[in-house]
Amino acid sequence: MTTYQTKSGLSVHPLLVDFVEKEALAGLSVSADQFWSGFAALIAEHAPTNAALLAKRDDLQGKVDDWHRKYGPVVNNPQGYEFFLRDIGYVVPEPADFTIDTNGLDPEITTLCGPQLVVPVSNARYALNAANARWGSLYDAYYGTDVISRDGELAPGKGFNAARGQAVVDKAAAFLDETFPLISGSHRDVTGYHVVKDGDIRSLAVDTGAGRTALKDPDAFVGYGGTQDAGQLVLEHHGLHVILVIEPSSATGKVHKAGLSDIIVEAALTTILDCEDSVAAVDAEDKVGVYRNWLGLMDGTLADTFEKGGQQVTRTLKPDLTFKDVNGLPLVLKGRSLLLVRNVGHLMTTDAVLVDGKPIGEGLMDAAVTVLCAMHDKGGNSAHGAIYIVKPKMHGPEEVAFACAIFASVEKMLGLAPLTIKIGIMDEERRTSANLKAAIYEARERVFFINTGFLDRTGDEIHTSMEAGAVLRKDEIKSERWIGSYEDRNVLIGLACGLAGRAQIGKGMWARPDDMAAMMAAKSGHPNAGANTAWVPSPTAATLHALHYHEIDVFEAQRRRHNEAVPSLDDLFSMPVQVPFSLSREEITRELENNAQGILGYVVRWVQQGVGCSKVPDINNVGLMEDRATCRISSQAVANWLRHGLVSRDEVTSVFERMASVVDAQNAGDPIYRPMAENFQSVAFQAALDLALHGADQPSGYTEPLLHAARRKVKAREAAKKTMQ
Numbered sequence: 001m002t003t004y005q006t007k008s009g010l011s012v013h014p015l016l017v018d019f020v021e022k023e024a025l026a027g028l029s030v031s032a033d034q035f036w037s038g039f040a041a042l043i044a045e046h047a048p049t050n051a052a053l054l055a056k057r058d059d060l061q062g063k064v065d066d067w068h069r070k071y072g073p074v075v076n077n078p079q080g081y082e083f084f085l086r087d088i089g090y091v092v093p094e095p096a097d098f099t100i101d102t103n104g105l106d107p108e109i110t111t112l113c114g115p116q117l118v119v120p121v122s123n124a125r126y127a128l129n130a131a132n133a134r135w136g137s138l139y140d141a142y143y144g145t146d147v148i149s150r151d152g153e154l155a156p157g158k159g160f161n162a163a164r165g166q167a168v169v170d171k172a173a174a175f176l177d178e179t180f181p182l183i184s185g186s187h188r189d190v191t192g193y194h195v196v197k198d199g200d201i202r203s204l205a206v207d208t209g210a211g212r213t214a215l216k217d218p219d220a221f222v223g224y225g226g227t228q229d230a231g232q233l234v235l236e237h238h239g240l241h242v243i244l245v246i247e248p249s250s251a252t253g254k255v256h257k258a259g260l261s262d263i264i265v266e267a268a269l270t271t272i273l274d275c276e277d278s279v280a281a282v283d284a285e286d287k288v289g290v291y292r293n294w295l296g297l298m299d300g301t302l303a304d305t306f307e308k309g310g311q312q313v314t315r316t317l318k319p320d321l322t323f324k325d326v327n328g329l330p331l332v333l334k335g336r337s338l339l340l341v342r343n344v345g346h347l348m349t350t351d352a353v354l355v356d357g358k359p360i361g362e363g364l365m366d367a368a369v370t371v372l373c374a375m376h377d378k379g380g381n382s383a384h385g386a387i388y389i390v391k392p393k394m395h396g397p398e399e400v401a402f403a404c405a406i407f408a409s410v411e412k413m414l415g416l417a418p419l420t421i422k423i424g425i426m427d428e429e430r431r432t433s434a435n436l437k438a439a440i441y442e443a444r445e446r447v448f449f450i451n452t453g454f455l456d457r458t459g460d461e462i463h464t465s466m467e468a469g470a471v472l473r474k475d476e477i478k479s480e481r482w483i484g485s486y487e488d489r490n491v492l493i494g495l496a497c498g499l500a501g502r503a504q505i506g507k508g509m510w511a512r513p514d515d516m517a518a519m520m521a522a523k524s525g526h527p528n529a530g531a532n533t534a535w536v537p538s539p540t541a542a543t544l545h546a547l548h549y550h551e552i553d554v555f556e557a558q559r560r561r562h563n564e565a566v567p568s569l570d571d572l573f574s575m576p577v578q579v580p581f582s583l584s585r586e587e588i589t590r591e592l593e594n595n596a597q598g599i600l601g602y603v604v605r606w607v608q609q610g611v612g613c614s615k616v617p618d619i620n621n622v623g624l625m626e627d628r629a630t631c632r633i634s635s636q637a638v639a640n641w642l643r644h645g646l647v648s649r650d651e652v653t654s655v656f657e658r659m660a661s662v663v664d665a666q667n668a669g670d671p672i673y674r675p676m677a678e679n680f681q682s683v684a685f686q687a688a689l690d691l692a693l694h695g696a697d698q699p700s701g702y703t704e705p706l707l708h709a710a711r712r713k714v715k716a717r718e719a720a721k722k723t724m725q
């Protein structure tokens, strides 16, 4: 039995007490009493509103369900549907035109455009890697991915493949020609890059077989470091830096005529340290683990030691990079990504803290503790002292206003200046998309990004319209009219609210982490659409996606779109239901199998091992990034087909049982994995099945309640076993 400690009337788990008092408060001018009394006041002030907002979600969903039961899909009565949504307060009146007024943001948010990396903060090794992913090797990214064909003589194989290496060098030279063209000739033919001094000013001279030349834009050369034998040349384009590493004695430098051994590109400008959908944090122990990593990133002390390639490696945060500028003065470039933290949403509660024996809102705790940890940033992260919180899964403007009210209370309780805490609004629930302008208005003094989290948004699309009819298959849903409208509205409303140059307009995740060639083909669409950032799943993806921001001038794209009319709500509300339904039996079974495999593959690692984000093969053996949002889509899709009689409970159960063996085989190499096919009563199998069978009844179709309950059961069993030993 855990003995909770009493703090200002709250019952607080001892692990949280220790963390807050011995680690998070250390070195700050906030006393333990001030923290706990402020925290108690925060809960007293905001818990009732939190409960009321959740009740409103249920009430509105109930009304939407009733409408569909009466009228069927929206297509039967589009005007009636929109009128109804306005009548019940699902769609609220739009505010008059306005411009956001957020101050004190860093340039990575306002004037620079580039990739946004996301990482589960619970994984210190990955989190450190992500923070350091500000810079990435283009040679490694090309060599290690399918961006360069893996067929024939270019197949990577074991050891270094010289033909593949040459293809990398050629492709990189093509990037340089495109981004930093020479007055004559190509970077491919360069025999020497030289820093030359004319008076006090340095410039870049470039030798090719045909003689000496220079960059077409001489101002693109902004700095240098090291020596002619082992040095760096710093170039800049669209505000992003690219470092040419000259090292004639290195393995790659040796085979290059100019000794160019690598090209390092500025990659993840910002990184989201995720406390939400990519982590499995279900109790005080897990939450403290998450907070401790975030604290270590903020005070710069986080380190992780692990084995890699047969060696012990210790990973820490990288320092800034120091060069000289063209005047010979110091040029310091940030060594790390600007770090943002994603709190959980308004739904879940945590028993890390109890009030009258009941768990408190987890979002309230995240706000108080992640901000407390961020107070350890002494400028290494935000040069302006800003604290960036990404707030997910909010339903409409009222919930955005609520998040802002919580942040205002946290600032007061911790003695921070008003508006220190900035908010990233995830536009990922339908009620937010439908009322985006009003939602931004509520956060106009704090907002630092809006972002289309299309994965959760797809799950909410299915859940909201559960009663409207049978939905299309997962991949088809994602290419319907509603999603185009959602993406366009997000950019255009963002531009109309003055986000250009003031805040980020962001786009969603690339969820096929191994398919980088496909990502390169698809994701240029994001900056082209006017988004100044978009999510990537890994540092390598960040390095590659960064190239799109050289290719496309985002601010130009935003200017192009600025006067485009915002699409009406008609398309946004054109639900992805099948009218009439046309899939064959085989197609239905295959889709069910695909969903079952994804759910099982994700859930089993979540429940057994507490892994919140996994790469799980789909039915075609393509590794997909699965997190709670993708799981929400799959579970809602199955729940919807069950609800509309396309599949029966028995059919779903037997497909899940069959797919359990497939997932077991995929995990055969994992020594701590416990097969599901041997025991269909296992907690993991049952949790996965419940997500499908009871998906329609889950609040907004979220996966959190069932996943948390299952993981807690497994943790309790493991703890009981340990006590018995």
Ligand SMILES: CC(=O)SCCNC(=O)CCNC(=O)[C@H](O)C(C)(C)COP(=O)(O)OP(=O)(O)OC[C@H]1O[C@@H](n2cnc3c(N)ncnc32)[C@H](O)[C@@H]1OP(=O)(O)O
Residues within 6 Å of the ligand: 117, 118, 119, 120, 125, 126, 127, 129, 130, 274, 277, 278, 308, 453, 455, 456, 509, 513, 537, 538, 539, 613, 614, 615, 624, 625, 626, 627, 629, 630
């Ligand atoms: C809908 C949404 O909410 S999306 C947002 C939530 N999703 C995410 O945050 C996805 C983050 N990405 C990940 O967690 C991982 O990339 C996964 C789970 C998809 C794949 O992980 P793995 O199978 O371990 O990847 P893989 O084996 O290809 O690569 C591992 C290497 O890449 C690094 N890596 C992979 N992803 C990341 C990341 N997001 N940040 C930093 N490093 C990463 C690891 O540190 C590791 O390198 P190391 O050995 O030097 O430490």
Ligand SMILES: O=CC(=O)O
Residues within 6 Å of the ligand: 277, 392, 426, 428, 452, 453, 454, 455, 456, 457, 508, 509, 629
């Ligand atoms: O959080 C992101 C999403 O797509 O959902």
Ligand SMILES: [Mg+2]
Residues within 6 Å of the ligand: 277, 392, 393, 426, 428, 453, 455, 456, 457, 629
């Ligand atoms: Mg999401």
